[in-house]
Amino acid sequence: MRKIDYHVMKRGLIATDNECGDTGIVKIYGNQCFIGLIDALGHGKEAFDVAALAESYLLTHYEQDLTMILTGLHEYLKGTRGAVAAICRLYLDTGILKYSGVGNISIRLFSSRPRRLITRDGIIGYMIPCPTQSCAILCPGDICILSSDGVREHFDLADYPDILMGSARRITNGFIDQLGKKHDDASCIALRYGI
Numbered sequence: 590m591r592k593i594d595y596h597v598m599k600r601g602l603i604a605t606d607n608e609c610g611d612t613g614i615v616k617i618y619g620n621q622c623f624i625g626l627i628d629a630l631g632h633g634k635e636a637f638d639v640a641a642l643a644e645s646y647l648l649t650h651y652e653q654d655l656t657m658i659l660t661g662l663h664e665y666l667k668g669t670r671g672a673v674a675a676i677c678r679l680y681l682d683t684g685i686l687k688y689s690g691v692g693n694i695s696i697r698l699f700s701s702r703p704r705r706l707i708t709r710d711g712i713i714g715y716m717i718p719c720p721t722q723s724c725a726i727l728c729p730g731d732i733c734i735l736s737s738d739g740v741r742e743h744f745d746l747a748d749y750p751d752i753l754m755g756s757a758r759r760i761t762n763g764f765i766d767q768l769g770k771k772h773d774d775a776s777c778i779a780l781r782y783g784i
């Protein structure tokens with residue numbers, strides 16, 4: 590089983606711990622690793638409350654099939670302002686990464702063939718398409734980054750030559766610090782596979 594280095598970082602628009610509408614979790618169990626990043630609509634206390642609800646749902650259902658988790662989360666968040674989320678399951682022995690998501694959480698792989706993993710449009714708790722699951726494969730050394738729309742997505746790696754270097758903690762810090770937008774909550778999960 591290959592090792593991973595990961596880190597979850599969030600920064601609220603309003604600088605108090607209980608007012609960030611973004612949240613993320615990583616759970617390792619057996620030879621699998623579940624990763625989830627949530628951005629509740631808007632920001633402040635109301636968004637925080639929805640993000641906390643979503644996080645509690647993921648923490649109790651992360652072993653389920655990904656599409657089942659999104660369907661269940663959608664039901665669970667009905668009546669709230671809603672959220673967007675991306676969830677992944679990484680198989681630590683093979684590098685297989687299954688992923689699914691609704692709304693604009695970005696999932697990117699930095700590897701020999703950097704690419705963006707596409708998820709579907711919608712708002713969890715309000716309206717979602719029938720969730721689907723896709724698959725990618727990580728090779729040792731590859732880095733997977735999940736980020737909310739509070740983190741600038743379009744940038745040239747040549748302008749940030751160090752941003753993928755060092756520990757997962759350092760990488761998340763770089764994404765939030767150097768690419769974080771000033772007018773939204775920002776969050777990022779970095780995972781380096783096979784260290």
Ligand SMILES: [Mn+2]
Pocket residue numbers: 628737738739773774
């Ligand atoms: Mn946002």
